[in-house]
Amino acid sequence: MLSDACNAQPPHVRMGALAWKLCIGCGCKISDRFLLFALDGYWHCHCLKCSCCQAQLAEIGSSCFTKRGLILCKSDYIRLFSQSGACRACSKSIPANEMVMRAQGNVFHVKCFVCSICHNQLVPGDRFHYTNGKLYCERDRPTASAYRNDHLDSLGEHNISEQKSFFC
Numbered sequence: 001m002l003s004d005a006c007n008a009q010p011p012h013v014r015m016g017a018l019a020w021k022l023c024i025g026c027g028c029k030i031s032d033r034f035l036l037f038a039l040d041g042y043w044h045c046h047c048l049k050c051s052c053c054q055a056q057l058a059e060i061g062s063s064c065f066t067k068r069g070l071i072l073c074k075s076d077y078i079r080l081f082s083q084s085g086a087c088r089a090c091s092k093s094i095p096a097n098e099m100v101m102r103a104q105g106n107v108f109h110v111k112c113f114v115c116s117i118c119h120n121q122l123v124p125g126d127r128f129h130y131t132n133g134k135l136y137c138e139r140d141r142p143t144a145s146a147y148r149n150d151h152l153d154s155l156g157e158h159n160i161s162e163q164k165s166f167f168c
Helices: 074-081 144-155
Strands: 012-015 018-022 036-038 041-043 065-067 070-072 100-103 106-109 128-131 134-137
Touching (some): 065 074, 070 074
Antiparallel strands (some): 065 070, 100 106, 128 134
């Protein structure tokens, strides 16, 4: 979307030692003190706007989102494209704009992402194990033999002689 309101020049116009950039929003030369670089191009601060609410993205944050040809602020991106769901641990709804933790396709509230044994909070960067729908910290992770015993108990088979099981 180029405007005829300025004299369009090649993308980098040399004037002495200064190279001018052209705004990909309006097509005009950027001679402002500040410019933005987003979506593989340079923008005037007033040209980079949310396609939905028309907010100038430089004024409301340091990030922008793009999907399906739209340039969006965080709020509109979440409103249009995020999916809310239910927490695997508490089954309560998770708003689309809330931070979440994920394990094997399941979504959790941050506060619900805890070890099933010691109830310590698991945070990004922690090693954890997700087995049979339960979270375990590294220290409390079930061993293969404990898993086998729990599994056999649930089947009601208590007198099976030694079996070898391998789990990933």
